[in-house]
Amino acid sequence: MRFEHHVDAFIRYLKANRGLSENTLKAYRDDIESCLGLFVRRGVSDLNEITIDDLRSWMAVERRTHAKSSMARKTVAVRAFFAWGYEHGVLRTNQAATLATPSIPDTLPDVLTEAQALALMNHVDDAAGSAAGNDDDTHDSSVGKRDKGKSQRRHAEALRNAAILELLYATGIRVAELVALDVDHVDFSARTVRVTGKGNKQRVVPFGAPSMRALEEWVAQGRPMLANLKSGQALFLGARGGRLDQRTARAIVHDEARAAGVPDISPHALRHSAATHMLNGGADLREVQEMLGHASLKTTQRYTHVSIEQLKDRYAQAFPRA
Known part of the structure; x- marks a missing residue:
């Protein structure tokens, strides 16, 4: 790909400075290469030629086949790449600075009983x-x-x-x-x-x-x-x-x-199910956080919401005055 050396430099920067996993780095690379590949096919030969309108048109194309959660991840990757390019003199301006991340509804995770x-x-x-x-x-x-x-x-x-x-x-x-x-x-x-x-x-x-x-x-x-x-x-x-x-x-x-x-x-x-069933069984929230490897307790707290929803369902079925 035409801009491969820039993408390689960006991935090396992430690996050295962010401590990201190989899977995350691969996802970043795939998302960025997919975005830039569209512009290469449109005849773009210089990253500075890409405008915010071009990036929004890329998002419009991607939305046809990807869920909001995938689009949010792709947008974060592309925005990080353009920010890095601006900070390291590859770009004259950060064209992606105002690229909005799609909002993701805060849905409860699916779990098995x-x-x-x-x-x-x-x-x-x-x-x-x-x-x-x-x-x-x-x-x-x-x-x-x-x-x-x-x-x-x-x-x-x-x-x-x-x-x-x-x-x-x-x-x-x-x-x-x-x-x-x-x-x-x-x-x-x-x-x-x-x-x-x-x-x-x-x-x-x-x-x-x-x-x-x-x-x-x-x-x-x-x-x-x-x-x-x-x-x-x-x-x-x-x-x-x-x-x-x-x-x-x-x-x-x-x-x-x-x-x-x-x-x-x-x-x-299954991961969601394990967390929910542990909490239902009386496990401490912080113990579950440690077991799952969550950086934030807020992420683990989502499973308490699942437990509450299940409790409401059982209440509605069993209580005479529910």
Whole structure:
């Protein structure tokens, strides 16, 4: 791209001065390159040629296919790039200074009920157990090596999926944090996992006995079936043995929710569910903040609103004079 050297310099600046995660830096790069790419296609050869009206027209184009939350993120990235360009002499003026960020409605996060979460966890655990049984059957049958290999792979993936769902729900960690885990980040004796969150901040998060069993079975039985030279120390592996990517992890959660017959959810919805259920169970707000890796207590407080809404629903159903 024509302005790639400027984008590279900006990303280097963010990495050195803001301490942003690799995922955030990638998102910034993608958003800025998408914006500048539009202007390159329109024949712009100098960043100084871009006007505030051009930037607003870019936003109008993006709004056709992106939600307000995505547009807000894109606008922040582009505005930061132009501010950096002005401060570092790349631009004569900061054309994006008055570019308005789309307002995002303060909606409550979607969560599973505790019964739905239990049904989901039971489903993935049962699926892992069933796959193990089917794998055992192949040892005494006359199926060929190819069919036996497929059965073992299905068994490994079922164990992996159970461990992923159990860990996401037990800890409330982000999907990016999940796929970045290495085997030695898990302390089975203490039942904790060492997580690297936003801004490369580390925290230690506890998990329960069901998660420990699922993780132990995956590491001992499932992971060796998928592991190869590309695996390294990655805790969760993809079909070809490399580190599991975020897209595949999200697909696993959606697929398992569908198979379990619970509302379609994302890994982030499991995070919301974990936080809400902990607060419903009497957990301290600051403890939940620490566990989730929220920089601000205000972010964690959103989950108390969910709990209140659920309380209102139960009140309306159960109280005679509601």
